[in-house]
Amino acid sequence: MKTRIYVTLKNGVLDPQGKAIHHALDGLGFTGVNDVRAGKLIELDLADGTSDADIDAMCRKLLANTVIENYRIERV
């Protein structure tokens, strides 16, 4: 069972990498980019029957740092 975890920086947390990507896009001549935020995609291949609670615990205990990051779970 494939599950995707999207980890993104919380609103208000400065994202230096997003800013650098934004500048690079500007440098390539792509105008009209208002903002860039960089995050992570983590793909898990889980045993059938893995509970939502377990996946949530994986996110809270390791995959995301909830001080600065949000996560979203997507079962594929």
Next chain:
Amino acid sequence: MKSAVIVFPGSNCDRDLAVAIREITGSTPQMLWHRETTLPDGIDLIAIPGGFSYGDYLRSGAMAARSPIMQAVVEAADRGVPVLGICNGFQILTESGLLPGALMRNAGLGFVCRDVALCVGEARSPFTSGYSVGEAIRLPVAHHDGNYTADPETLDRLEGEGRIAFRYAEDVNGSVRSIAGIVNARGNVLGMMPHPERLIEPAQGGTDGRRLFEGLLETVA
């Protein structure tokens, strides 16, 4: 003084830290591999060194904070044993929840490796007892993820409770409120990005790091 230096795969300041502890306290620390699950009885100091534990995979310090030995470190810290985390050690302490906040990519995106000007904060702890509050010192930094951040309530609490141990006296990495090092509420856990262990003898270009270990020795031993 009975001490241990925790060694993770990818630690690279563990020996420098062990030498500083040995030279200044007169006793050789035990090097403790991260797979261990117990600390020596009657330990006076746990030191978590700089480096790139687990290649900084996922987030700096994230994997190391979940290593077997860290459970014992957290329990010892709760009992009041002094815990010193330097650079990657600071990142590991925030990831393990022993210290609040997080260390993000430097605001300028570059790896910063140079001596920086610091101001000793108001924190009262065994680690800062060798310095006076407001004192100007210089220590080397060498990090990519030293940009300290926390929510405004946490920052107000840190400042209100006098838990800032060191502040940058110049722009280094974008850290909020210029935070370079903080202690926990009890004052027995210090995390700092600068490297005091790299500046303990005149031959290294200065001795400003020495008093951290001297103060610790005086308070603990």
